[in-house]
Amino acid sequence: MNNIYMKLNKSHIWYIRSRDRFNGEIYNFNINTPSFLLNHSPEEIVKITLVDLVLKRNKYPIDTNNNRFIVSETQNSVTVIYSIAITPGNYNVYQLATQVANQLTNTSTFYSYSLTWNSISGYYTITATTKTANPFQAISWDFNVERSAHELLGFAKTTVAFTSGSLISTKMASLTGETAIFIRTNLGGVNYDYSNGEYGYSDILAKIPIIVPPYATIVFQDNGSSVFNTYVKTNSLATVNIRLTNAEDILLEFQDEYTLCFKLEFFQPTKEEDILEQLKQINNTQKLNLISKYNNQK
Numbered sequence: 175m176n177n178i179y180m181k182l183n184k185s186h187i188w189y190i191r192s193r194d195r196f197n198g199e200i201y202n203f204n205i206n207t208p209s210f211l212l213n214h215s216p217e218e219i220v221k222i223t224l225v226d227l228v229l230k231r232n233k234y235p236i237d238t239n240n241n242r243f244i245v246s247e248t249q250n251s252v253t254v255i256y257s258i259a260i261t262p263g264n265y266n267v268y269q270l271a272t273q274v275a276n277q278l279t280n281t282s283t284f285y286s287y288s289l290t291w292n293s294i295s296g297y298y299t300i301t302a303t304t305k306t307a308n309p310f311q312a313i314s315w316d317f318n319v320e321r322s323a324h325e326l327l328g329f330a331k332t333t334v335a336f337t338s339g340s341l342i343s344t345k346m347a348s349l350t351g352e353t354a355i356f357i358r359t360n361l362g363g364v365n366y367d368y369s370n371g372e373y374g375y376s377d378i379l380a381k382i383p384i385i386v387p388p389y390a391t392i393v394f395q396d397n398g399s400s401v402f403n404t405y406v407k408t409n410s411l412a413t414v415n416i417r418l419t420n421a422e423d424i425l426l427e428f429q430d431e432y433t434l435c436f437k438l439e440f441f442q443p444t445k446e447e448d449i450l451e452q453l454k455q456i457n458n459t460q461k462l463n464l465i466s467k468y469n470n471q472k
Contacts, residue, residue, distance in 0.1 A: 180441040186210050188436040201418040201425050218440045223403040224380045226435035227394040233428045235351025237262040243323050244316040249284040250308045264388050267291045296346030302339045310339040352420050355382040360415040361406050
């Protein structure tokens with residue numbers, strides 16, 4: 175018999191406040207490891223579960239993580255290429271149309287732009303008119319860049335070209351911004367790696383959906399299922415690093431301090447034969463107690 179079982183030795187609650195960090199920013203910081211985690215028995219395995227998170231959603235839906243595209247314009251056989259970075263903010267679809275049109279028009283040498291949003295289809299129509307007497311020649315937008323704005327304007331992450339000075343979104347525009355927070359740590363864990371089809375090391379501890387509007391509070395509380403957890407054995411981590419990122423591991427720069435809470439359970443691996451021996455001893459003790467009780471009743 176070589177099966178291994180886990181015996182719970184003890185458990186602790188670990189409250190963390192981002193303001194207690196000794197370096198870093200609130201979305202990427204280091205905090206000292208508590209003594210009960212650092213000094214546990216080297217034979218113990220520690221199960222770390224996220225049980226609580228309270229965080230204000232004071233991060234713009236449109237920011238430096240999703241606001242960029244490259245513009246290529248040609249007129250009179252002269253081509254100019256420039257980058258657009260939409261000013262971060264909390265826009266509705268009409269405000270975004272005005273903002274993008276103004277930034278394009280102010281930057282472009284050859285064209286003025288307007289954007290209109292169709293409330294039925296959810297698509298933008300972009301129109302370019304020449305600033306000079308020369309006719310329209312060619313415009314393309316390249317969204318295949320890092321931190322691309324393609325979802326905001328309703329496009330795939332590719333290059334799109336204007337036809338006769340006009341361009342229409344290929345899918346619904348989405349201004350929601352990030353939809354989830356990935357909490358990453360240096361504690362180590364296991365996740366499925368699609369590149370090789372195997373389970374391996376992962377720094378992702380939890381994925382928290384963002385379902386509240388801007389300026390509201392994001393609250394996660396474990397319902398007892400312990401869905402977000404990892405197992406660690408090392409007791410040599412003097413500091414724990416906590417990062418808030420999106421799915422692409424880009425930091426989410428929230429602005430206010432926040433709190434989270436971990437439950438730490440310390441397990442002692444136990445072999446099956448040891449458990450059977452313990453049960454045998456318990457059974458023998460119970461038998462002796464029954465015999466003693468019977469003899470006392472005579």
